[in-house]
Amino acid sequence: MIYLDNAATTWQKPPEVYDAVMYAMKNASSPGRGAYSGARRASDIVFEARERLASLFNIDYPERIAFTCNSTQALNTGLKGIAESGDTIVISSMEHNSVLRPAYKMKDQGVNLKIVNADKNGIVNPEEIQKALYGGTKLLCLNHASNVCGSVNDIEKIGSMAKKMGVIFMVDVAQSAGTIPIDVKKCNIDILAFPGHKGLLGPQGTGGIYIGEGITLKTLTEGGTGSLSESYYQPDILPDRYESGTLNVPGIAGLSAGCKFILKHGIDSIAKSERELTKMLAEDLSVIPGVKLYGTGDYLNNAAVLSITTPMDCVELSGRLNSEYKISTRAGLHCAPLAHKTLGTFESGTTRFSPGIFNTKRDIKQTAYAVEKILQQ
Amino acid sequence: MLVVLSSITTAERIKKVLATENIKSEIVQTPKIISEGGCGYSLRLSPIYEENVILAAKQLKVSIRGIYDEEGTKNNMTYNKR
Structure with missing residues (x-):
């Protein structure tokens, strides 16, 4: 085959990814839900994964990475967590349905949606983006690389532009995470949505979102976080605010092993x-x-x-x-x-x-x- | 000494910084009586490292919910806020 x-x-993963998943299945329970050995082991696995991802994307604060089920959930978290009725968001014509569909739903709910057309090769012209951002844009959401033709956007140039204009810059790195260098600081990325199961070599059902300093998203889900349990409201601390319910520890263990493999090989x-x-x-x-x-x-x-x-x-x-x-x-x-x-x-x-x-x-x-x-x- | 923190991630982060300074600490679940908001985690370490912990928290931009001295026996522990 x-x-x-x-x-x-x-589909083909490094052998250590399978081993890490199995190890977690057998040895780890619930992260952040106790101090006994199984819970601590689970917490250590999750923490190590956060640190490796932070290293890959040049993120200073690993707690600003929240795990999700996939990139789609991360993108929904970012889009819906930022924009409200009356806000303007800008996307490109090269976006995946994981951006397009939530954006259209938000449009139906009163968000102004601007779509910048890419050229016939799938490249989004930064100048066209700049034109679209004028007039009080809240959020710019772009993919780094096209899942159809592989074209890569100049996110460093676009990120610099967005920063100067005071626009929150969210990047969908579904097709580039793990295979093209990504630096959130260099590219002025405020929000990064990534899958675990593609270039990062983790199992299906893994992904995450990085939320930069100064950004607070509305939550899509609320629930148990293992922290501040006396409160009836979702805690503000990170990553707990965005991670309700027990995490997919075996999946995250595999993702962490995938990241380790990437860091090792470059x-x-x-x-x-x-x-x-x-x-x-x-x-x-x-x-x-x-x-x-x-x-x-x-x-x-x-x-x-x-x-x-x-x-x-x-x-x-x-x-x-x-x-x-x-x-x-x-x-x-x-x-x-x-x-x-x-x-x-x-x-x-x-x-x-x-x-x-x-x-x-x-x-x-x-x-x-x-x-x-x-x-x- | 118990340093009360708001989450397991915060505890892991500070523990790692302290480890780079060869300071040993242990992550424990925060005793209910001092948890100030419910479930949480604390770092248990020698009181001589109080300043190191405070500096580490500042460096990581995380907050410490309280620092306590532990006194008594395992079956009858009391916690005095510093």
Whole structure:
């Protein structure tokens, strides 16, 4: 089997991730819910995960990272926690439904929603963002890298702009966390939403949100935090304010092990490996008659995501890659309808290939060969 | 000495800073009688490190809910606020 759907979930994980999950299952109970050994072990696991994530994103205060079930929950927490009826939020046309859908719901509830169109390669022009921010914008929410074509936004430039204009800057790093360096200070990021199960190599059901200093979000959920239990109201202390209920300790243990793996091997070397595979795949696919590639073509700077159309229906191609060659890809709209409209692929959808750190050049060559053979038939 | 903190994360953070100064501390659940708001965690360590704890909290921008001397026996402990 050749797995090329790492943009959805990195299915193949480092062995230490599986071990960490199992260790936590067997040895840890509830974090922050007691001082006996099992509870303390759970707290230590969660704390270590927070510290590793803080290290990856250059965050000074690990307690400003709250764990969530996934990036979608983190994005909902940020969007709905900031904006109220009458506020203006700005997003781009390349956003995933995890941003688009909450934003549209908020629009229906009185929030002004501005959508900045990206260019035909999926890049959001910072100057267009700046124009959209004028007039009292509360929040700018952008993805770092497209989940459809891998294009990467200049979040350092945009973050600087947002800071100067006094706009809260939230970044969705679903396609870049763990595979492209991210520095919240350098990029002036106020809120960062990340999944655990993609580039950070953790299990499904993990993710988190970083909430910068000076930002307080309305809570989406309230409940037990193991702290200040006499109060009928949600505590303000972090991360407790945003972490009601028992955390997914085995998942977070796996995520922590994934982060450790990344810190050990270095994001730059992971990025280099994935990008070179993507570039190789793009070059091999581009010479196949009928194949059209989308995005900037700058594969050595993009996220490792490649979308193509061919004369064949994208779902048919993906299905045949799976059934005839055991190659896993993702076909359709990738939960990003506006992004596909931007790229001109809304009607056709695309077949998406997303290499990961455990893919090899041989995988790439076999994939290109398989696409060519299927299209020849 | 017991340093009462508001959350397990705060306790973990301060414990780690103290460890870098070779100061040993233990995270314990805050006794109900001094919990000031319900469940919480405290650091137990030698009273000679009071200033270190206060400095660590300032460095981390977290608040200390109270510092207590523990007196008596395990079965009959009293807590006197400093």
